[in-house]
Amino acid sequence: MQTENELLTLCSAAEAADFGALRVEPEGLPPLAVFFDDGEYFVTDDTCSHGEASLSEGMVEGGKVECPWHSGKFCLRTGAAESFPAETPVRVYPAILRDGHVCIRRPE
Numbered sequence: 001m002q003t004e005n006e007l008l009t010l011c012s013a014a015e016a017a018d019f020g021a022l023r024v025e026p027e028g029l030p031p032l033a034v035f036f037d038d039g040e041y042f043v044t045d046d047t048c049s050h051g052e053a054s055l056s057e058g059m060v061e062g063g064k065v066e067c068p069w070h071s072g073k074f075c076l077r078t079g080a081a082e083s084f085p086a087e088t089p090v091r092v093y094p095a096i097l098r099d100g101h102v103c104i105r106r107p108e
């Protein structure tokens with residue numbers, strides 16, 4: 001069972017809401033993208049599964065992010081690849097709001 005101490009703070013919720021997407025580089029994890037879409041926060045791996053593009057630089061709309069390089073789309077909630085050439089999902093991390101910050105549980 002995980003404890004409160006295992007929460008990993010990624011960024012300010014207000015900052016993520018202002019920008020819509022932010023890249024963060026937590027120690028010991030791959031770069032992550034924090035998204036704000038339609039009032040909800042989402043956290044995924046930042047690196048596209050098709051190439052090396054940063055998904056936090058993509059366009060966010062309707063619960064999806066469109067990769068800035070080849071326009072593959074990923075579901076922000078599940079990480080599923082939803083349009084070619086993206087075929088492999090990206091990892092998602094449940095976003096937790098705590099004291100004005102977006103956090104995740106540190107993955108094992």
Ligand code: FES
Pocket residue numbers: 048049050051052053067068069070071072085086
């Ligand atoms: S690098 Fe993202 S779709 Fe190609």
